[in-house]
Amino acid sequence: MTTPRAFAAATPAPSPSRPTRFRTKLLVTMMLVVSGVTVLGLFFAEHNLTAGVERGLEREFQAELAALHHSQAVRSAALAERCRALVRKPRIHAALEDNALDLLYPSAQDELRDILQRPVEPAPGSAGPALHAHFYRFLDRTGAIVVPPANAGAVGPLSAADEARLRLPRAPDQPQLGYLPRTGSTVLAEIITTPIVSTETGEVIAALVLGFTPLAGENPPASAGLRCGLWLAGAEHSSPLGASRSTVRAAEVLAAVADPLRVALAGVPHLLFSKRLNPGSLYPAAYEVCVYPLTDLLARQRALRGQILGAGALVLLVGLAASQFASARLSAPVEQLAVASEENRAQRARAEAALEHTAEELQRAARFSADASHQLKTPVTVLRAGLEELLARENLSPDECQQLAALVHQTYRLSSVIEDLLLLSRLDAGRLTLDFAPVDLVPLIEASLDDLGAIPDALGLSVETDFPAALAVAGEKRFTSLILQNLLENARKYNRPGGRVRVTARALADTAVLTVANTGRPIAPAAQAHIFERFHRGGVGENVPGYGLGLNLARELARLHGGDLRLARSDDAWTEFAVTFRLAAPAPAAV
Secondary structure, eight states, rough: OOOOOHHHSSSSSOOOHHHHHHHHHHHHHHHHHHHHHHHHHHHHHHHHHHHHHHHHHHHHHHOOOOOOOOHHHHHHHHHHHHHHTTTOOOHHHHHHHHHHHGGGHHHHHHHHHHHSOOOOSOOTTSSSGGGGGEEEEEEEESOOEEEOOSHHHHHOEEEEEEEEEEEOOOOOSSSSEEEEEEEETEEEEEEEEEEOOOOTOEEEEEEEEEEOOOOOOOOOOOSOOOOEEEETSSSSSSSOOOGGGGGGOOHHHHHHHTSOEEEEEEEEEEEEEESSSSTTTTOOEEEEEEEEEEEEHHHHHHHHHHHHHHHHHHHHHHHHHEEEEEHHHHHHHHHHHHHHHHHHHHHHHHHHHHHHHHHHHHHHHHHHHHHHHHHHHHHHHHHHHHHHHHHOSOOOHHHHHHHHHHHHHHHHHHHHHHHHHHHHHHHHHHHOOOOOOOEEHHHHHHHHHHHHHHOOOOOOEEEEEESSSSOEEEHHHHHHHHHHHHHHHHHHTTOOOOOEEEEEEEEETTTTEEEEEEESOOOHHHHHHHTTTOOOOOOOGGSOOSOHHHHHHHHHHHHHHOHHHEEEEEEESOOEEEEEEEBOOOOOOOO
């Protein structure tokens, strides 16, 4: 086994490189933290600035888009009102209701002459050319057949394919808006089909189709970058979006109806917005597509990124310098703590080694005590038997009989000490276990007091008692009785002539308290801390027979019962010991 001295010599001294490694690790950690915080700060700063710029650009985009849609709404209202006025013309109704379809276009020619004539110069503030129609046609009551005109030049030329696109799957009962891709032209025609209702039956008897130049898709003159175009499902754009026309996909157009969508067109980010121009129409769906370039956003982002990176580099350098300074200051107490910790660890190791050595010594002492006590039992028994045999002879003088009787008494005392040592060694080794059962203290107290009264005593002691009729505790009867006997024997031995012994017992909550008090000389304060030590006998007991095991054994047995033994008081009037037990659980009631 390594002794404490040898272990202390083998313990390594604190390594001087450990504080240095800690300082380096602290510096690296602080630099990483500062770098991480700086990078995160730069990221969020750029993100917030970019988001602010994007919101500003989106507001500009929405403002331009709102102005464009307002002008379109004014024109659409004017066109709708104009078409409703045309279909109410009496000559048109007369030709349709009399089924004189050959007179339909000649009758309508005079009625529609003003809408087909282009004004020389539009009046200020008027719709101008936007209200000028390029052609008109009539659909029959089914909506599927275009009534052929006699003179196509007078009503606006259309190819047969274009006229076929004017047809509807049924006669409309509401005005229909559509867009016609004309043959040989890249510009779509905006067509408004207005139902003609009979004044007699209220049924739809025909429909008037007028073709206009669309306002949707024209770039507003005041726009700084907004470009617009028309998009038909399954068809080409009528007004190209410049180089971005081929990159606008159907999915993007449909997705941008709800909110502006950010797309990349020709490698440049744009805001894309689309609007259904003819919702609920029988004609194919048509969308107005507007794109807004974000080149200004990219330029601002580059400028902001440069500013933020410059500021971030400066902050990073300052942070690294502060980290160097802080790590040097913070590592000083930690280095001292590391040295102290190493020393404490070495001292703890030495203490543990010493404790282990002491524990082994105690184990050896306990084993020796148990072995010695066990080996002494047989010789003492043989010695007592021999002395009792000598004492039985008839030829002994009175002095010889007295001496032999004293020797026999000493053998009984040795046997008692041996039994106590065996019991203590079992307690020390943890091999003593109790079979807990309810034990009534009252009969044990009475029996012990009877035994005390049977001992010849020249002191003339009187006994006072105060306990209930029954007091059941949890324990083992044999060891509980031994605790009581040791306390009463201690009260008898350390009393004065004509003194008193007082025994009380009472229940407190779930605990039973037994006190044994005696008159006599008080225990000195310096000796009170040692009265429960083995083989300790103070000045009070110098002339009293005993070996100093009774109180120690009683306290160990009390603790094994789940209680304790303590010195309650010691003064000129009384010396009182109190022992506690756990109350026994009440027996279950019989059913």
